[in-house]
Amino acid sequence: MSVRLNPAVLPAATETLRQQVRDFVSAELAAKRFLPGCDKWLGGFDLEFSKRLAVNGWLGMTWPKQYGGHERSALDRYVVTEELLAAGAPVAAHWVGDRQSGPSLLRYGTEQQKQKYLPAMASGEHYFAIGMSEPGSGSDLASARTKADKIEGGWLLNGRKIWCSSAHRVDSFILFCRTQPLSDDRHAGLSQFLVDLKSPGITIRPIHLLSGEHHFNEVIIDNVEVGDDCLLGKEGDGWAQVTSELAFERSGPERFLSTFPALVALLKRLGQDADRGQQLVIGRMVAQLRALRGMSVSVAAALDRGEAPNVEAALVKDLGTRFEGDMVEQIRLLLETQPEYGSDDELDRLLAESFLHMPGFTLRGGTNEILRGVVARGLGLR
Numbered sequence: 127m128s129v130r131l132n133p134a135v136l137p138a139a140t141e142t143l144r145q146q147v148r149d150f151v152s153a154e155l156a157a158k159r160f161l162p163g164c165d166k167w168l169g170g171f172d173l174e175f176s177k178r179l180a181v182n183g184w185l186g187m188t189w190p191k192q193y194g195g196h197e198r199s200a201l202d203r204y205v206v207t208e209e210l211l212a213a214g215a216p217v218a219a220h221w222v223g224d225r226q227s228g229p230s231l232l233r234y235g236t237e238q239q240k241q242k243y244l245p246a247m248a249s250g251e252h253y254f255a256i257g258m259s260e261p262g263s264g265s266d267l268a269s270a271r272t273k274a275d276k277i278e279g280g281w282l283l284n285g286r287k288i289w290c291s292s293a294h295r296v297d298s299f300i301l302f303c304r305t306q307p308l309s310d311d312r313h314a315g316l317s318q319f320l321v322d323l324k325s326p327g328i329t330i331r332p333i334h335l336l337s338g339e340h341h342f343n344e345v346i347i348d349n350v351e352v353g354d355d356c357l358l359g360k361e362g363d364g365w366a367q368v369t370s371e372l373a374f375e376r377s378g379p380e381r382f383l384s385t386f387p388a389l390v391a392l393l394k395r396l397g398q399d400a401d402r403g404q405q406l407v408i409g410r411m412v413a414q415l416r417a418l419r420g421m422s423v424s425v426a427a428a429l430d431r432g433e434a435p436n437v438e439a440a441l442v443k444d445l446g447t448r449f450e451g452d453m454v455e456q457i458r459l460l461l462e463t464q465p466e467y468g469s470d471d472e473l474d475r476l477l478a479e480s481f482l483h484m485p486g487f488t489l490r491g492g493t494n495e496i497l498r499g500v501v502a503r504g505l506g507l508r
């Protein structure tokens with residue numbers, strides 16, 4: 127097997143859409159509806175902003191019209207997401223649902239589940255979180271101990287999930303758990319459930335980021351009863367389902383654009399005054415960014431053709447998440463600056479946000495060490 131990153135060009139028609147998104151962002155900024163930030167796809171939770179995107183048809187873009195979607199291509203969606211990321215817009219509320227819970231529902235959900243969730247997600251009225259990781263079970267997801275026991279008409283859920291982004295603010299999460307005891311086949315007996323986060327028996331406890339922000343959570347699941355209609359897909363097929371969900375989770379432009387607003391702020395600060403050394407560093411960063419973007423568009427085009435570029439997506443995520451961290455460190459070294467959280471100076475503020483969020487870049491969505499293992503296996507090296 128080899129890595130295939132065929133050059134791909136976004137169709138010319140996407141430029142009209144790109145301009146529409148830029149116009150929308152300019153109007154939002156002019157109305158002071160948001161302050162551009164770094165890592166806002168994780169930390170910028172703004173329900174009203176997400177709803178305004180929905181009004182423009184930019185949530186559930188690729189989903190069928192019968193479920194509230196807009197039947198646009200994955201490349202159209204790519205253009206919208208990259209413009210919003212580049213602008214540092216607060217897109218965290220809908221990000222997970224739009225990126226992976228919705229596509230999973232489309233693929234594995236029953237007709238009733240699709241009708242229940244998808245139109246509400248596309249109109250910005252229902253939001254999702256991810257319930258995969260557990261204390262002691264992150265990279266080794268198959269060791270999950272949260273379990274679902276069969277009861278009359280449904281399931282009884284018990285366990286503990288951790289690092290659940292925005293679980294304290296959204297409506298539901300997809301819970302990954304055991305429905306059969308661990309056996310020799312570690313990937314067997316796992317399933318997914320659609321769980322209302324307001325259910326009796328759910329306790330959500332905050333875990334604060336270095337910046338003090340309450341972003342993610344520990345979720346305790348204590349005798350939570352759900353109906354049979356909450357099982358997503360087939361009982362026992364959870365591993366295959368969660369793996370295909372991870373392909374969506376890993377392949378987007380958020381894996382190299384989290385700190386892009388800091389680069390824009392640097393260029394604004396330097397204006398025409400960049401010295402030769404600064405020009406060289408900026409040139410190198412922009413060249414790397416350009417290459418990563420080319421690779422990422424290639425992955426998006428492959429997904430649009432219905433392929434499963436898992437190895438390529440892992441490669442882009444490993445390179446991209448290292449780049450977005452390295453970039454802000456290089457910017458810090460380029461000038462006399464004092465990163466300060468909440469500073470009135472845009473660059474100082476954006477650098478501080480980036481540094482305080484940076485430890486998570488190479489962890490979330492699967493650590494880089496694990497991704498390199500995926501790439502090595504894909505290349506037949508292990």
Ligand SMILES: Cc1cc2nc3c(=O)[nH]c(=O)nc-3n(C[C@H](O)[C@H](O)[C@H](O)COP(=O)(O)OP(=O)(O)OC[C@H]3O[C@@H](n4cnc5c(N)ncnc54)[C@H](O)[C@@H]3O)c2cc1C
Nearest residue numbers: 256257258259264265289290291486489490491492493495
């Ligand atoms: C900002 C952020 C948001 C997140 N949001 C969510 C969320 O919404 N929902 C959710 O379920 N999870 C979420 N996570 C959790 C994330 O998916 C896990 O942190 C990640 O999968 C790693 O698991 P872990 O933290 O248990 O680390 P571990 O698996 O314990 O890894 C610790 C270290 O050991 C290394 N390591 C482990 N196994 C191997 C191996 N086989 N080979 C080489 N090195 C290895 C890892 O690379 C890492 O450096 C989030 C994490 C972050 C940082």
